Amino acid sequence: xxxxxxxxxxxxxxxxxxxxxxxxxxxxxxxxxxxxxxxxxxxxxxxxxxxxxxxxxxxxxxxxxxxxxxxxxxxxxxxxxxxxxxxxxxxxxxxxxxxxxxxxxxxxxxxxxxxxxxxxxxxxxxxxxxxxxxxxxxxxxxxxxxxxxxxxxxxxxxxxxxxxxxxxxxxxxxxxxxxxxxxxxxxxxxxxxxxxxxxxxxxxxxxxxxxxxxxxxxxxxxxxxxxxxxxxxxxxxxxxxxxxxxxxxxxxxxxxxxxxxxxxxxxxxxxxxxxxxxxxxxxxxxxxxxxxxxxxxxxxxxxxxxxxxxxxxxxxxxxxxxxxxxxxxxxxxxxxxxxxxxxxxxxxxxxxxxxxxxxxxxxxxxxxxxxxxxxxxxxxxxxxxxxxxxxxxxxxxxxxxxxxxxxxxxxxxxxxxxxxxxxxxxxxxxxxxxxxxxxxxxxxxxxxxxxxxxxxxxxxxxxxxxxxxxxxxxxxxxxxxxxxxxxxxxx
Amino acid sequence: xxxxxxxxxxxxxxxxxxxxxxxxxxxxxxxxxxxxxxxxxxxxxxxxxxxxxxxxxxxxxxxxxxxxxxxxxxxxxxxxxxxxxxxxxxxxxxxxxxxxxxxxxxxxxxxxxxxxxxxxxxxxxxxxxxxxxxxxxxxxxxxxxxxxxxxxxxxxxxxxxxxxxxxxxxxxxxxxxxxxxxxxxxxxxxxxxxxxxxxxxxxxxxxxxxxxxxxxxxxxxxxxxxxxxxxxxxxxxxxxxxxxxxxxxxxxxxxxxxxxxxxxxxxxxxxxxxxxxxxxxxxxxxxxxxxxxxxxxxxxxxxxxxxxxxxxxxxxxxxxxxxxxxxxxxxxxxxxxxxxxxxxxxxxxxxxxxxxxxxxxxxxxxxxxxxxxxxxxxxxxxxxxxxxxxxxxxxxxxxxxxxxxxxxxxxxxxxxxxxxxxxxxxxxxxxxxxxxxxxxxxxxxxxxxxxxxxxxxxxxxxxxxxxxxxxxxxxxxxxxxxxxxxxxxxxxxxxxxxx
Numbered sequence: 001x002x003x004x005x006x007x008x009x010x011x012x013x014x015x016x017x018x019x020x021x022x023x024x025x026x027x028x029x030x031x032x033x034x035x036x037x038x039x040x041x042x043x044x045x046x047x048x049x050x051x052x053x054x055x056x057x058x059x060x061x062x063x064x065x066x067x068x069x070x071x072x073x074x075x076x077x078x079x080x081x082x083x084x085x086x087x088x089x090x091x092x093x094x095x096x097x098x099x100x101x102x103x104x105x106x107x108x109x110x111x112x113x114x115x116x117x118x119x120x121x122x123x124x125x126x127x128x129x130x131x132x133x134x135x136x137x138x139x140x141x142x143x144x145x146x147x148x149x150x151x152x153x154x155x156x157x158x159x160x161x162x163x164x165x166x167x168x169x170x171x172x173x174x175x176x177x178x179x180x181x182x183x184x185x186x187x188x189x190x191x192x193x194x195x196x197x198x199x200x201x202x203x204x205x206x207x208x209x210x211x212x213x214x215x216x217x218x219x220x221x222x223x224x225x226x227x228x229x230x231x232x233x234x235x236x237x238x239x240x241x242x243x244x245x246x247x248x249x250x251x252x253x254x255x256x257x258x259x260x261x262x263x264x265x266x267x268x269x270x271x272x273x274x275x276x277x278x279x280x281x282x283x284x285x286x287x288x289x290x291x292x293x294x295x296x297x298x299x300x301x302x303x304x305x306x307x308x309x310x311x312x313x314x315x316x317x318x319x320x321x322x323x324x325x326x327x328x329x330x331x332x333x334x335x336x337x338x339x340x341x342x343x344x345x346x347x348x349x350x351x352x353x354x355x356x357x358x359x360x361x362x363x364x365x366x367x368x369x370x371x372x373x374x375x376x377x378x379x380x381x382x383x384x385x386x387x388x389x390x391x392x393x394x395x396x397x398x399x400x401x402x403x404x405x406x407x408x409x410x411x412x413x414x415x416x417x418x419x420x421x422x423x424x425x426x427x428x429x430x431x432x433x434x435x436x437x438x439x440x441x442x443x444x445x446x447x448x449x450x451x452x453x454x455x456x457x458x459x460x461x462x463x464x465x466x467x468x469x470x471x472x473x474x475x476x477x478x479x480x481x482x483x484x485x486x487x488x489x490x491x
Numbered sequence: 492x493x494x495x496x497x498x499x500x501x502x503x504x505x506x507x508x509x510x511x512x513x514x515x516x517x518x519x520x521x522x523x524x525x526x527x528x529x530x531x532x533x534x535x536x537x538x539x540x541x542x543x544x545x546x547x548x549x550x551x552x553x554x555x556x557x558x559x560x561x562x563x564x565x566x567x568x569x570x571x572x573x574x575x576x577x578x579x580x581x582x583x584x585x586x587x588x589x590x591x592x593x594x595x596x597x598x599x600x601x602x603x604x605x606x607x608x609x610x611x612x613x614x615x616x617x618x619x620x621x622x623x624x625x626x627x628x629x630x631x632x633x634x635x636x637x638x639x640x641x642x643x644x645x646x647x648x649x650x651x652x653x654x655x656x657x658x659x660x661x662x663x664x665x666x667x668x669x670x671x672x673x674x675x676x677x678x679x680x681x682x683x684x685x686x687x688x689x690x691x692x693x694x695x696x697x698x699x700x701x702x703x704x705x706x707x708x709x710x711x712x713x714x715x716x717x718x719x720x721x722x723x724x725x726x727x728x729x730x731x732x733x734x735x736x737x738x739x740x741x742x743x744x745x746x747x748x749x750x751x752x753x754x755x756x757x758x759x760x761x762x763x764x765x766x767x768x769x770x771x772x773x774x775x776x777x778x779x780x781x782x783x784x785x786x787x788x789x790x791x792x793x794x795x796x797x798x799x800x801x802x803x804x805x806x807x808x809x810x811x812x813x814x815x816x817x818x819x820x821x822x823x824x825x826x827x828x829x830x831x832x833x834x835x836x837x838x839x840x841x842x843x844x845x846x847x848x849x850x851x852x853x854x855x856x857x858x859x860x861x862x863x864x865x866x867x868x869x870x871x872x873x874x875x876x877x878x879x880x881x882x883x884x885x886x887x888x889x890x891x892x893x894x895x896x897x898x899x900x901x902x903x904x905x906x907x908x909x910x911x912x913x914x915x916x917x918x919x920x921x922x923x924x925x926x927x928x929x930x931x932x933x934x935x936x937x938x939x940x941x942x943x944x945x946x947x948x949x950x951x952x953x954x955x956x957x958x959x960x961x962x963x964x965x966x967x968x969x970x971x972x973x974x975x976x977x978x979x980x981x982x983x984x985x986x987x988x989x990x
Binding site: 334389394395396400401404405407408411412416419420423424426427430431434435438441442474475476479480483 | 562566630634637655667
């Protein structure tokens, strides 16, 4: 033994993570030195710049992958493939949009300093690590980095008790989920002799596991850990409370960036590493998807708080994303990727509107506050209508094609019944999306104040609407990109 | 073959109209003018296409104006339009109904939005009828929900929100089955051909499947279309929706959108899964007959004119379904013709009822009495429309119902006999309604209502002309329908269909 061997590192693969960490540290230092009044502008600028730089890096990554194929680095712990590149882009866009919303929100709430951006950047670095992780330990690292930042972000609004409560709840349950996850990783290591996803897959395809109990237990615990993060039923109970309690821009961040990271890692673990055990985990996922879709849609029907409503709506949407995982095919992976990719901007924009209507103090979240909004402010109300229609899955919005791709993948893999249940829950979900939309156009007999729309939040809402409509009219390139990315998925 | 440009223009013109109407919304009344001009252009164009249509195109059967552009290969998404004798009538009806709705049921509240939604609805409906691709049809079929929803919830009666929501959820749920069915069929075909994913109608017609699969897929398709039509027992959304919708909305819904259901049943359920037909025929025929009898009975008892027409529509849709499913060629031709005739007749009903409501402020039969004294023109036109609906020889309803019943008697005599009772019941409830509304001595407000003004008369002229013309001289239309129905029957033939 001659000491520690440093593995060779292909820096292009981990450049996005490094950029995000670097930006986070930079902000941390600068915010300590600069006057707090300027800090907020500086922080937003740096975050935006970081996101843009990451997209540029992703472009180079893409051309590298296209030329050289998928590859691993850092002793096979990190992977650079088409899938990771798309995931990186989604995270970057998600952070960019969330930080723009948070910028106006922080000004409105008179929150000085760059804390939000520092935490969001660090947290997103975790998500970036998760999308490119090829090792259970690295996934765990990503998960923890992602979560720790989020625990603080959720409790960011110190003036509201619900925020602190949500933070504590999220911390306790999240910590629990992490423990379950790492326990599962340990068991899988025990069963297969490796934590590397590639090695696990190699072991399982070349050996017959005579006593698979350990493997099954490990796999199940990993699945539970992920189910917590994506809020799949029955591990969803934290999400309505946390969505409601967290500051609204943070909720938008959670519904988008966290989902990207969690789903990317989930896909890698189930399809890359445990692909040979398809028949074992599929039935579990089958039940989980049905429960997730139904609970999300049905419980949302009785919500009057729009943040809780959106929490259940996003549980329902998570059920749809899981459909692509269930199908276990390249088509399914591409479909889930496309779903996450198209859902992220739409849901952030939706929460941006909720942030605005929430008003100072972030408390006006009853559906009553939306009464007549579209009559007073046709543009804002119209934008929210489009965003809701997209989540509903109406044609000519990107949400339709998102549902289309996952359902197609499910049916292609023989899951006709599952697809039928899922789409019927979408019809149930249509009820609450439409009821909300209807409030927007109701006669406003109540004297309500106009909702101010600051520039950067307006831009975010605009981006969400443009994504919803543009790719609803013209989904071809985006779908083809996701399929292409999946072809470059490391098997 | 003619260029598909015609059909594309038919779809795009209302879209452009809606856009321009939105742009000029600041000037009062201008958006209405834009919409009216658009609708006239659309109708003129539809008539031109109807005249140009040739049912004998080499290599395409009775399809004309075809072209196919693949938009996204991985999604199997394509822009694929075509016109045959069956969609031809629906195309004309779409344009005609828009004109009637705009002229006869103008709504001045937020006019730009109102006409905008109407134009969008027309464009989407037109595109559904012109689609030669099942997925494309589905997308536009679903899309029609959005403008209809906003029309009902924005301009409807007191319970409009509930009605709009009920309408949307019912149809959306029905479509869920259709969606899964379409995807399943697409992949079935892809696995067989080992080619690209396609939803082209003609490609899917060639997919082979087991009898069981065909039955399940047929059911999945039929549920969606039965909700849309509506057919008993999926009709429960329709009375409240028709009643609460603004007049223009009721016209669009019952005259036009309901036809999307029967059109889909004929074109896609029957056309794609002929194998299932033999098994499911008794079930669907029974449901159709129940719709006829149940709709007629409830229509007798309903105190509200709009609901009366809604239930009468249920009965009429039952006749259409009967004609589609029974499997005789004559009945099928009659069904296609009735789809058009019923559109014109219901539009006429809803227009007159709308005009009366404007004067009396109510749809209740008990609020009206002896209107034929002060309003003889309304009474006369109502009589024509009513008699057409009952099926008086010489008027359009007769030809189509007669063809359906003759065909049904030839293949399924018992169901035919039961359905004939519906004709009798129709005479009962309509004549009784006429008696209560128009006959007797008008007193109070009823005596003072004004008769139809010039504009209202002009709107009703095309309705009356079409009712009489198609009753006396239906041949030009029948000649255009028959080749396409023949072609469909030929494809369906293995399922025991009589030529």
